[in-house]
Amino acid sequence: MLTVGLEQATFRAFHGLYPEERILGNDFIVDIFVTIPGTRHIDSISETVNYQGLYNIVRKIMAIPQPLLEQVVYDISDAVKEKYPEIQRSIVSLKKLNPPMGASIRNSIVTLEKNY
Template sequence: MLTIGLEQVHFHAFHGLYPEEKIIGNDFIIDVYVTIPGTSPIDKISETVNYQGLLNVIKPIMEIPQPLLEQVVYAIADAIKLKYPEVQKSIISLRKMNPPMGASVRNSIVSLEKNY
């Protein structure tokens, strides 16, 4: 198996339940890993998952406000599988930095590990 990933990709987005989150937004950090069969050496980009392609999948989904981070990670997982049918597993972790909770919290996190 071969794993390809992007770590700590930063976005400013407008996900959240509370009205102020939809206005001022928040900073988010996402980690994405995908696993494909990897039984022989890779010689061409067409034989693997292009990490620029992963970013191109993630970015438009992050631009659509959702009330729950769970909705975002499931949408990203589905979009990755649609673009890259060879993906057998994905792990997506989405952190909301400084969530508005009335306490000092570095981040909240939602992670999805999905086997296809």
């Protein structure tokens, strides 16, 4: 198996349940890893998952405000699988930095792991 991924892709986005989050936005970090069959040498980008393609998918999904981070990670996972049907597994983590909870918290996190 071969894993391709991105770590700590940073975005300013407007996800959240509270109206203030939809207006002010927040900073988010996305980690994404996908696994494909990979027991042979790869000679071409067409034989693997292009991490620029992963980034473009994540950027597009992050631009669509959602009330729940859970929906965002499902949307990313579904879009990646649609573009790269050879994927056998994905892990998508979304961190909201300094969530508005009235406490000192570095980040909240939602992670979705899927086997296809």
